[in-house]
Each structure stands twice: as C-alpha cells, then as structure tokens.
Amino acid sequence: MEAVDKLRPEIARLIAAKEQRRHKLAALPFPEKVRIVVQLQRMAAPILRARGRPVRVWRLTEFTTDERG
Amino acid sequence: MKKTLQVLTELERDGLLVRYAIGGAMAATFYVEPVLTFGLDVFVILPRAASGLLTLAPLYDALRARGYAEQGGCVNIEGVPVQFLPAHNALLEEALAEARETFYENTPTRVLRAEHLAAIAVQTGRDKDRERVRLLLEHAPLDGEYLRAVLARHNLEARWKQWTS
Numbered sequence: 001m002e003a004v005d006k007l008r009p010e011i012a013r014l015i016a017a018k019e020q021r022r023h024k025l026a027a028l029p030f031p032e033k034v035r036i037v038v039q040l041q042r043m044a045a046p047i048l049r050a051r052g053r054p055v056r057v058w059r060l061t062e063f064t065t066d067e068r069g
Numbered sequence: 070m071k072k073t074l075q076v077l078t079e080l081e082r083d084g085l086l087v088r089y090a091i092g093g094a095m096a097a098t099f100y101v102e103p104v105l106t107f108g109l110d111v112f113v114i115l116p117r118a119a120s121g122l123l124t125l126a127p128l129y130d131a132l133r134a135r136g137y138a139e140q141g142g143c144v145n146i147e148g149v150p151v152q153f154l155p156a157h158n159a160l161l162e163e164a165l166a167e168a169r170e171t172f173y174e175n176t177p178t179r180v181l182r183a184e185h186l187a188a189i190a191v192q193t194g195r196d197k198d199r200e201r202v203r204l205l206l207e208h209a210p211l212d213g214e215y216l217r218a219v220l221a222r223h224n225l226e227a228r229w230k231q232w233t234s
Contacts, residue, residue: 025102026208031174034070036103037095044105055107059148062071062174 035063072147074178076135077111085131087114090168090179092154092186097201099171100183100209108143109151112165112181125153160185160192160223183209184216191225191232199232206233 025036041057048055080086091099093110115123129139132146143150156162164185171180181189187205190198205211220226 022102022208026100028103030099030171031070033098033103034095034173037098037106040103040105041107056150058070058107058150060070061147 031062034060038063070147070149071174071176073109073149073151074173074176076132076137076146077151078177080128080131083131084116085128087116088165088168088179089113090165090181092164092181092189093152094201096181096186097204097209099180100186101204102208104204107150109149110154111151112154112156112161114156114162114165123155125155128153158192160188160219160225163219163222164189182215183211184219187211187216188219188223188225191220191228192223194228202229202232 025033028036038058038060041055045055045057077086077089081089089111090096091109092112093108094104094106095109098104098106113128115125115128118124118127129144132144133139137144137146140150143152145151154161156165164181167185168179168181171178183205187202187209190201190205217226220229
C-alpha cells in the first residue's frame with residue numbers, strides 16, 4: 001500500500017505532463033500539424049495494410065523528398 | 070497539401086464549386102492535437118445544374134481533365150485523397166457559410182468553425198464523432214454562446230446534453 005501511495009504523485013506528474021504536451025500539440029501551426037499527421041500515417045500504414053486496409057500515405061510537395069512516405 | 074488547396078481554390082474560382090471548406094478529422098486537427106486520418110474531407114456547395122440536380126459529376130469531370138482521377142469516392146489531388154461531401158442539410162450549409170478563412174503556409178483556405186465541427190459530430194452521431202466532441206471540448210477554443218445557438222437552431226441540444234453531461 002505504501003508503494004502505491006509513493007507512486008501516486010509520480011503518476012499524477014506523468015498525466016499532467018502528457019496533458020501539457022497535448023495542449024502544446026493543439027497550439028502548433030496548421031502546417032506543422034499536417035506534418036505530424038503524415039508521420040502518424042507512416043506509422044499506422046503498415047499495421048493497417050497488414051489488416052487488409054489499403055491506405056496511402058500523403059505525398060506532399062512542401063515536404064522535402066526524404067520526408068515523403 | 071499546399072497544391073491540393075490551390076486546386077480547390079481554382080475549382081471555386083472556375084465556378085465548379087460555389088464554396089468549399091475543410092471538415093472532418095483534418096479540420097479537427099486545425100483546432101486540437103493532430104489526429105490520424107488518411108483522407109481530406111472537403112464540404113462543398115455545388116452549383117445547380119441546368120436540370121436542377123445537384124451532382125458531383127461536373128466536378129469529377131473537371132478534375133479528371135486536370136489529371137486527378139476519382140477512385141473509391143475520393144479524388145487524389147496532388148498526393149492527398151480528397152472526399153467531396155456536398156452540403157446536404159441546413160447545418161452543413163450554415164457551417165460552410167460561416168467557415169473560417171485561414172492560410173496554409175501562404176495558401177488561402179477555409180476550415181469549418183470548431184463549433185460547427187462539434188455540432189456536425191453530434192448530428193452524425195457515431196462513436197468516433199463522440200470522441201471528436203470530447204477532443205474539441207478539451208482543446209478547441211469553443212465559443213459557448215455561439216455553439217449553444219448552433220445546437221438550438223439545428224435541434225441538437227438533447228444529444229449534446231446526453232454526450233457531455
């Protein structure tokens with residue numbers, strides 16, 4: 001029980017940090033958010049394709065060539 | 070994305086669309102943390118054809134002529150699958166009329182207001198829409214008075230209350 005009590009402030013701190021990060025992400029400029037969405041697409045695409053969902057990562061000209069999916 | 074938005078602006082300028090605005094997950098991303106999506110939902114008001122019918126066919130034809138083919142309900146425009154969604158009710162027409170003018174880098178575009186995104190989610194009513202409402206409530210700068218008026222005008226107050234209480 002004592003260990004759990006010691007853990008609680010740490011968990012609260014982690015949750016607060018996560019919430020702060022979400023607020024920071026929400027406040028980013030739109031083009032930066034689009035860049036993150038494309039990164040998310042790159043991460044999710046192989047999993048979704050393996051499940052049989054044919055998804056395509058966006059190819060945006062404003063990104064440099066090496067960033068394209 | 071920049072080129073995609075430029076094409077949308079050209080379509081509007083050429084009269085193939087009366088008005089367009091970004092909706093769906095990408096519009097939500099404008100206000101909240103980025104959310105995963107593979108399509109760009111674009112709400113549109115279409116010009117009325119001579120027959121009086123509202124149809125996406127002239128738009129698809131014009132896009133095909135520019136080299137953008139329709140596939141599975143989307144048109145791939147400069148690397149982005151765009152789904153055109155005609156405004157088919159009063160809420161969507163209002164959302165388009167009052168959409169926010171903004172810029173993506175230097176390219177002008179339009180995004181639905183966060184309050185309308187919330188109301189559309191309530192009207193659509195799926196689980197993922199409920200999650201969108203939660204995200205918008207947490208992070209979007211919602212104008213409470215404006216939102217209440219939208220919900221009242223479109224008879225969405227009961228579900229809103231149910232979802233948010």
